[in-house]
Amino acid sequence: MKSVKKIINEPQNAVPEMVDGLVRAYPQYLERIPGSEAMVRSDKDSMIGKVGIVSGGGSGHEPSHAGFVGKGMLSAAVAGQVFTSPTPDQIYAAIKAADHGKGVFLVIKNYSGDVMNFDMAKDMAELDDIKIKSIIVNDDIAVEDSLYTQGRRGVAGTVLMHKLVGAAADQGASLDEIEKLAKAALPHISTIAVALSAATVPEVGKPGFTLADDEIEYGVGIHSEPGYRREKIKSSKKLVSELLAKINQEQHLDPKHQYAVLINGMGATPLMEQYIFSHDLLDQLETQNIKPVFMKVGNYMTSIEMAGISLTVFELADSTWLKYLNYPVETIAW
């Protein structure tokens, strides 16, 4: 009867069962908001007197977003159906749980579904006199940023945004200050990915696209959205060259600046390959006389069991940003 080779039960129950497994495994970090697939920090005291930070999106990106809920990062996270934005009522429930009188800041990835559902939730929350501000993260430079499209997608760089605003909130920043911070940082965060194989949504049962045994695709999104070029598999060094060239086109990396780097596994790509990619990236950055001052390598914003990697470069244009990145957190996955 089962058509997909996954450790699941009924595909339509994947998300609620996942949320249940998560909150029961990590009660020290997470609590489920009753009647929803939203989760809030179990250490409630750590939120008092502070702006709440809420994020979320479709499921399938684990450890995003619930893995980043905890002191110093997110206050609550919402898990939609797999690759489908959560509904406004769920987001609204998360906002209410995250609000402690200082307002709530929403981190939204630029996908039409996410934007609209978070928007409706915001309307609902404002009726309760909860102050809401938000940022729409659009770090994926694979997509042309144009008025005639949905615009750039929000991908792995979103995790760095969580970290920044979470640290600021924990240090007592106001809602307006957090919005200012997020807006200032956003244009400095650029991400570009390469896929080696696609993901299969449990309910769909077949991969979102197919790549031949020796094919890769540059510029894919985190829901198997198409990228900008397909070609034969290359060495890690060449993959790095391609992705770094795109980043350079966008950011014009400069040794006078400081950079943070996030190398993100898309799900099925082993850490071994991510570390080899790091080695080549650092070598190539070195030829530009650049040495990142902050780095993370691992699975942070995945696409179920897609194989591939994304590279995020974040120019630390403001010296406080590095402090925010290094600020201690208590979460499952940071």
Add this chain to the structure above:
Amino acid sequence: MKSVKKIINEPQNAVPEMVDGLVRAYPQYLERIPGSEAMVRSDKDSMIGKVGIVSGGGSGHEPSHAGFVGKGMLSAAVAGQVFTSPTPDQIYAAIKAADHGKGVFLVIKNYSGDVMNFDMAKDMAELDDIKIKSIIVNDDIAVEDSLYTQGRRGVAGTVLMHKLVGAAADQGASLDEIEKLAKAALPHISTIAVALSAATVPEVGKPGFTLADDEIEYGVGIHSEPGYRREKIKSSKKLVSELLAKINQEQHLDPKHQYAVLINGMGATPLMEQYIFSHDLLDQLETQNIKPVFMKVGNYMTSIEMAGISLTVFELADSTWLKYLNYPVETIAW
């Protein structure tokens, strides 16, 4: 030219390049021991006056073992070729870097290669008057423990052993005390795995075994060693039943005792599936009136890009063990 779809360069350079990428990405935790693929804590001060803890094994199990090097856990780790025990000279280098006069404790997985290479390294170190003790972890209950075989393999439970002895060492335990602790805990740690697909060693270029599109195998090891039964893919609930029955046969789980649980992804299995597995596991433990007092879910001891999961149950027969598990650490991956 490339036959394997992996983000690598020349397959034979995978390990040195990985180690390089790792230490350069995480200089705050790790330093490479010159001329070797062994890594030592960069925060040297945290080792002074304490017993050193050294572990390692073949590569391909990332984040094991280097991901657990840091204050409160391992002092040094050695990375062999993929799925191949490191050589004695490399282990010896790690031992020397980990020794601060209080002796060094080795955590070895029960594979003939690991046992013999660590043994030779121990001989070398003893010539330098370094006091050495060790534990051979053999938590894999899939294998009959018999005098007529190599005996049980060391798998994901090894990570819990690292945590225990690392915490004890950081708290100033002596080499003898650490050995006593490790010996006492060992028989209480049981692991059993299920694989959905096999791993491909870069230099080999093809998977270690093949499973049909709808087939799984119970009891595989962390290097694609064969398990005890192959059958059609089952629901998560049924996988949990099968694995938990094996654990129960071994440990006779009892509500009067306290348990720690490690659910370990083998590499390509998404966290979503691991959390669903957790949900089913906790449900089924509940019917035995058991609620784990400590849980971890994620990729800790992987098998390159193998898909599958392992379940480790650790009976906390001594009340200090839970404290050791919860003791704070500074590592990349715990």
Add this chain to the structure above:
Amino acid sequence: MLTAENTQEWMNKFYLKIEQNKDYLSELDTPIGDGDHGNNMMRGVEGVKQGLAQLQDPDLKTVLKTIAMGLISKVGGASGPLYGTAFLEMAKKSSDTQDINQLIDVALAGIKKRGGATEGDKTMIDVWSPVAQNDTITQQVIDDAIASTKDMLARKGRASYLGERSIGHLDPGAVSSGYLFTALLETEGTL
């Protein structure tokens, strides 16, 4: 003219069409989207069905609001807020009028406002808009509207990432909106 009764019948018919075409809708969403539109809509009509079943002797406004809430709270993705907003706007307007044409007008305005798309962007709007513009809704109008999305280049939603490659495929949201209006046509007394 919409009433509490015929609107519920309309939803029953819509339910059946979605149920029957769930896989087709997801297939349409595969080349230019993420393959979930059928599943999304199915959750939505299930939600609507459950919501309506709990009402006792409701008025039209309550029925429309219940439909909106069912869609908003069950669909998610891009189509959930859009369909939800459409019915929410109809609910609001139903205090003034029960005329289906006027209700569709406000629904369309809501969709446009919520999603920022307009005619020709290859979205559900390209079905809602012709239906709103024609005084009498016919199957021909619906079918032509759906068909028109095939040659369009997507400018909103997931399909927009494909650029030129979005041309040559029907828009899944347009097709599901077509079912909505066909169901309306088949519901006596609504027009």
Add this chain to the structure above:
Amino acid sequence: MLTAENTQEWMNKFYLKIEQNKDYLSELDTPIGDGDHGNNMMRGVEGVKQGLAQLQDPDLKTVLKTIAMGLISKVGGASGPLYGTAFLEMAKKSSDTQDINQLIDVALAGIKKRGGATEGDKTMIDVWSPVAQNDTITQQVIDDAIASTKDMLARKGRASYLGERSIGHLDPGAVSSGYLFTALLETEGTL
């Protein structure tokens, strides 16, 4: 009788055999192991070659020790310490005797001690032991010894996890040890 010179020649011949049969050794290691024995041994003989190339006018003990170190520091896995121990024991013993039979005896003892295996466990010992027992080493002795491992049930090393299923396959370490002894046979003056 081993000398510094013929031992080096022996290693050259062994290198060539491993190089030629690398893939075959890894293939043998696939059904009952982890498919790396060819790669492991190749790294080993490369290490030995490099080590020996650096020696100037060495004595036998130095040659044997260099071989041991090359194997120990390059092979890893199970075969590295076993082959390494074998040559280390030979190096130690070479102060007393250069007789190949006596040297093989101490090597075998070292392998047994290091790995805890014995005859019939389906390991390299099942080649080393018959070779040690026969006063004159012949290709026949070697071939028979290798072949004998096929029907054995593995009791040590990775293959032991297979239990009954290990029967019917040659042991890769036995085959590589066979190359070692064939290379010895082909090296004039060693026997």
